[in-house]
Amino acid sequence: MGATEWPPSIEDIKISGIAYDSREVGPGGLFVAVPGFHTDGRKFLAEAVQRGAVVAIGEPLQQEALSSLPLPYIEVNDIRIALANLACAFYGYPAQQLCTIGVTGTDGKTTTCNLISAIFEAAGLQTGLMTTANFRISGQEWENATRQSTLEALEVQQYLRRMLDADVTHAVIEATSHGLELQRVRGCNFDVGVVTNITHEHLDFHKTLDNYRRAKARLFEMLDPGRDKGLGIQPAAILNRDDVSYDILKPYCRVPILDYSIDQPAAIRAVDIQLNAQSTRFHVLLPDSELMIETQLVGRFNVSNCLAAITTAYSQGIRPAAIAEGLAHVKGISGRMESINEGQPYSVIVDYAHTPDSLEKVLATLRPLTAGRLMVVFGSAGERDIQKRPIMGRIAAQMADFFVITDEDPREEDRTRILQEIAHGAEVVGKRQGRDFLCIADRTQAIAVAFAQARAGDTILLAGKGHEQSIIVGRQKVSWDDRRVAREELRRLQ
Structure with a gap:
């Protein structure tokens, strides 16, 4: 029902909590039906009712759906503004x-x-x-x-x-x-x-x-x-x-x-x-x-x-x-220029750099600090800004001596295509796959290959994940930590 059709009793409804995820609704709860990137909260009104919602709020519904709802439904023009205002109150x-x-x-x-x-x-x-x-x-x-x-x-x-x-x-x-x-x-x-x-x-x-x-x-x-x-x-x-x-x-x-x-x-x-x-x-x-x-x-x-x-x-x-x-x-920020040391004769740095500008700045910082070769393992997130992929490939090609292109968070996008789009930026400036860089989708394998090629005085940058504790493949969050994987691979090589 619209705001102008509220029954006199709606203002007297006691709200025990607010949730925008129907799975988080509790008895006496207000359900905020927010459209997301993959689905729409309005599809879960029935589930919210089953979990105890006593009122819902969202953007307009079709009349037939509105008339069949078993709880008051308040229509608003912008549900995200409404959610913020409700949360503040x-x-x-x-x-x-x-x-x-x-x-x-x-x-x-x-x-x-x-x-x-x-x-x-x-x-x-x-x-x-x-x-x-x-x-x-x-x-x-x-x-x-x-x-x-x-x-x-x-x-x-x-x-x-x-x-x-x-x-x-x-x-x-x-x-x-x-x-x-x-x-x-x-x-x-x-x-x-x-x-x-x-x-x-x-x-x-x-x-x-x-x-x-x-x-x-x-x-x-x-x-x-x-x-x-x-x-x-x-x-x-x-x-x-x-x-x-x-x-x-x-x-x-x-x-x-x-x-x-x-x-x-x-x-x-x-x-x-x-x-x-x-x-x-x-x-x-x-x-x-x-x-x-x-x-x-x-x-x-x-x-x-x-x-x-x-x-x-x-x-x-x-x-x-x-x-x-x-x-x-301040000793350091988690996953930002974080050094990983397991006694290896080369440097391993984990950094969250996942944009063209941040990758360029981190590589520029590491170059004068590196006596040997500067290498980087990086990727680009799936279902995100595709325009930056070839730019990042070009930056790696111009600033690193060797690099491995790998998964960041492929999500539901084709992993091989993401890697190829990054690689294209490197190839445009004359780099050749197999000689100057590799494409290895599996991030653990990519890190292992980079470490296996490292020599004393080299620096290997693991870019893009930083502090993150998962990697998203499909719609699943798989447990992941660049720092943990790096330490495991370094110990295995010793």
Whole structure:
């Protein structure tokens, strides 16, 4: 029934919980029928009723289906907006009592979120964290095993409520383009928006680069200069002056902009950068002082991630000493430039790099640190952006001495075709399969072959999976961990 046809009693229905997965509905529950990528929640109304749903909400149904439903059905025009609004209300609008920081971008979001959290903790603030790799609430940390970088609105609000109940004051949230476009972070009342960079990614979903950029811009549109939570927060938009995103996002910002840079004039800059295999040192020029930073994170791209975190902290009045201390204490981010050492005479690095830009940056970082050959094992996800596949093949061909193309998450796509599309990008620049690279769909075998070819002084990068604990084949999540497989293969070779 439509909203105008509610019976007088519908407002009196007691709701015990909210679920958008019919399998999660409990007695007295509200079922939110959300269309997904493979199916439609409206197909599971009967199952929701069997599990105890007392009311459902969704986008319009055909009249014959509507009249046969055994429970009230509230029709809305946009179910994702409705889900977010319901989640906020159900959990008591927790973002209204937190300083919320959203971090978006193509690459570096997870690292930047963790760096911001570390700095704020060093300053004595209680933080909460939601990222692709991990969750943290007041010092308690666990891995994100959901394979979602930004959770659905219901879980986002639930975590914010848990943070508030645990006396967290600052929540740092990874805000992906999907999360922004699909209203997953609606109601987060962001006070600070941060961007790392915007490059080629997710065109399977957004269709065009302009649409992708527009989705990222939503974070900065959400920053409200008139919002006052009474928490002493300074609203700010943190932009990267080195990236094309600066000019794209600037018109969407209604709050003060604070920019950072390595190469361009900016409010906060990194200079005198010293890179080596174990750490990175650089000076930061703040508007009113200078700061020496030493971090165990490696690579020029991590200097940019550090700058994003430093600028965020500076915008909120964090002391420079706490900024330096927080960054110094970060030992590494799970699955990001993570070294695997089983006593082998060559280096093995696991990294989440799964976009053209991130693969290029990681290979560029590893090249001067590699005495021998630089090799990479990588793939590209099935049912995702196909345009990036030949680009990644070309990057590997131009920057690595040898590479193995393999599965990432093939899903229901033809595995061989994915590998061939990546290989085409390498062949266009003159590389030949069998001589310069191999295509081996089985990721374990691909890693084993790469290790078998390695010699002392070589570096092997395992790219694309990082922290992930599964690989998706068909619709099944198969247990997987690049780090575990790497260790097993290295031990087997000894």
